[in-house]
Amino acid sequence: MxxxxxxxxxxxxxxxxxxxxxxxxxxxxxxxxxxxxxxxxxxxxxxxxxxxxxxxxxxxxxxxxxxxxxxxxxxxxxxxxxxxxxxxxxxxxxxxxxxxxxxxxxxxxxxxxxxxxxxxxxxxxxxxxxxxxxxxxxxxxxxxxxxxxxxxxxxxxxxxxxxxxxxxxTGNTVVDALLWAIEQIPQGDNTLLEALHQDTRKIILASAHRREAWEKIPDIANAIKVIAERPDVRVVIPMHKNPIVRQAFQNTLADMNNVDLIEPLNYLDFCRLMNRADIILSDSSGAEEEGPTLGKPTLILRSLTERPEATHSGSAILVGNSGEQIIHHVCRILDNLSAFKGANVQTDHYGDGLATQRVIGAIANFFGLGPAVQPFYCGCEMRPNNYFVTNAA
CATH class of the missing domain: 3.40.50.2000 (Glycogen Phosphorylase B;)
Incomplete structure (x- = not known):
């Protein structure tokens, strides 16, 4: 042992x-x-x-x-x-x-x-x-x-x-966790999540917290304010615990009727929220993997990413943290949401739900306690005709 x-x-x-x-x-x-x-x-x-x-x-x-x-x-x-x-x-x-x-x-x-x-x-x-x-x-x-x-x-x-x-x-174990989480029966009632499932508006899940983007968070908040002025939109923002991040969102969005500034959700409820959302707008590394895995149009509030697979396949797009660009890309998708839902934007480039099995197998093999692991592979084909790619400008 x-x-x-x-x-x-x-x-x-x-x-x-x-x-x-x-x-x-x-x-x-x-x-x-x-x-x-x-x-x-x-x-x-x-x-x-x-x-x-x-x-x-x-x-x-x-x-x-x-x-x-x-x-x-x-x-x-x-x-x-x-x-x-x-x-x-x-x-x-x-x-x-x-x-x-x-x-x-x-x-x-x-x-x-x-x-x-x-x-x-x-x-x-x-x-x-x-x-x-x-x-x-x-x-x-x-x-x-x-x-x-x-x-x-x-x-x-x-x-x-x-x-x-x-x-x-191995694939990423975040996919294993996500696929498990969305199959769980909710424990207790979350009033907001229940309301969202009855809401006919387009739901945007938004978040930002990265250290290198702190000075840009007021611009991100202002962009969300413009987007939230649309009557067909409801924005949900689980706020990071960092006071710099929280204050920027609260200063700009606290009085918006169709913006929900909420405390961080437990993981199961957050997965339920992602699954309900129509668009995910975030600089979170987890969202970069989870959103495309769930087939959600995912807009990444960064200018570069260490997770390029989804951007190559057309499941996500880098929008940066310029307010003008955020507004442009989000509204473009909102106005064409049915086309996105009809397209195949879901990706399994980050995993197939068997990453944990491969991780355990690789550790066992490292110690000579098991055979070599068959590696995970999912091709990352470029899709030049995908709406995300051809209309990114």
């Missing part, structure tokens, strides 16, 4: 890790220790609770106004005390957060093999997204096993000199 230390600290990590953790815990080949850094607090605990997961250890690093340097220092200090006690055979990290980088460094410091789930995503600009692009590039230099969601992600790693025999293409 191999000991696996699973380190996580944020809500997105919890969601994407959820299926993997539960599968690892059921597998007799592994003993699993779940270590929460507490980089997010309530949001992390709520997401883990959806999957009935409780951390074995909590470093509780979250403090108001903390810097990236402080997050990294507190996590590495906490793991320096914990890892020698646990003596894991491997340490798994996910994605590109401060927790991911600090935990990978800690594994390296203690000569513990690091397994990187959701490896190989690249935007090509080390400062966008910041600090995520830098984090994942640094982790790639440390990891012993790279679990890349897509063939494109694997190609990025190969270009950077990572040996192919250390890369496994």
């Amino acid at each position: 191999k000991k696996i230390a699973v380190v996580l600290g944020t809500r997105p990590e919890a969601i994407k890790y959820g299926p993997v953790i539960n599968a690892l815990k059921k597998d007799p080949r592994f003993e699993v220790f779940i270590i929460s850094t507490g980089q997010h607090k309530e949001m992390l605990d709520d997401a883990l609770a959806v999957f009935d997961i409780k951390p074995d250890y909590n470093l509780k690093v979250m403090q108001p106004g903390q810097t990236l340097a402080q997050i990294t220092s507190r996590i590495t200090d906490g793991l320096a005390k914990l890892l020698p006690q646990l003596k894991p055979d491997a340490l798994t990290v996910h994605g590109d957060t401060g927790t991911t980088l600090a935990a990978a460094l800690s594994g390296f410091h203690h000569h513990i093999p690091v397994i990187h789930i959701e490896a190989g995503l690249r935007s090509g600009n080390v400062y966008s997204p910041f600090p995520e692009e830098g984090n994942r590039k640094l982790v790639a230099q440390i990891a012993s096993l790279h679990l890349a969601p897509t063939p494109g992600n694997a190609a990025n790693l190969i270009r950077e000199g990572i040996p192919e025999n250390r890369i496994v293409i």
